[in-house]
Amino acid sequence: MPIGAVPEELLAATERTVVEWFPFDPYRLPPLPMPPSAWQPERGQYESVTIMKALAAACPPDAARLLGLTTADIAIPMLSFLFGQAQFNGPIALVSVSRLRQDFYGLEPDHDLLLERLAKEVLHELGHTSGLIHCADPQCAMSLSTHVGLVDAKQASFCAVCGSQLVRRLTSSNG
Ligand SMILES: [Zn+2]
Ligand SMILES: [Zn+2]
Numbered sequence: 001m002p003i004g005a006v007p008e009e010l011l012a013a014t015e016r017t018v019v020e021w022f023p024f025d026p027y028r029l030p031p032l033p034m035p036p037s038a039w040q041p042e043r044g045q046y047e048s049v050t051i052m053k054a055l056a057a058a059c060p061p062d063a064a065r066l067l068g069l070t071t072a073d074i075a076i077p078m079l080s081f082l083f084g085q086a087q088f089n090g091p092i093a094l095v096s097v098s099r100l101r102q103d104f105y106g107l108e109p110d111h112d113l114l115l116e117r118l119a120k121e122v123l124h125e126l127g128h129t130s131g132l133i134h135c136a137d138p139q140c141a142m143s144l145s146t147h148v149g150l151v152d153a154k155q156a157s158f159c160a161v162c163g164s165q166l167v168r169r170l171t172s173s174n175g
Contacts (some may be wrong), residue, residue, distance in 0.1 A: 008099060045072075059092060067094070088128055088153055127166060131165075135161070
């Protein structure tokens with residue numbers, strides 16, 4: 001579900017990533033307007049928990065997961081920013097592409113790199129919704145990224161341990 005306007009190619013790339021790793025049949029929902037109460041003028045960012053609540057309220061009853069995608073810069077009070085957020089073992093996940101863009105850091109835009117980073121963060125947050133915790137393998141999609149360099153150190157895939165755990169959890173919970 002796009003939150004506000006999200007470029008079509010980012011939505012399509014997200015759907016490709018989902019079907020590659022998860023037994024889900026993605027369908028796109030109409031964009032959810034950004035909840036005005038999420039805006040934090042003093043930080044110049046959007047509050048992630050408010051968006052997560054709006055996603056939960058908009059989640060169709062038949063959805064195995066609801067993944068929200070936003071171009072907005074998101075944060076929670078404790079952290080200066082988030083690449084994404086997810087319910088642990090719950091249906092709701094959120095990914096922000098704001099800090100996955102090279103131009104956020106004053107660099108030349110790199111579309112392929114953006115799509116690669118997006119795939120990693122989509123896998124990471126959907127992994128949490130499937131009960132996966134952070135992984136110590138820096139190449140695994142489930143490793144914690146506190147800055148974009150650590151996103152780049154990851155692969156857009158799960159390590160053998162997380163991958164088999166994911167399959168077990170997906171098959172034991174009917175998705
Ligand atoms: Zn995480
Ligand atoms: Zn792992």
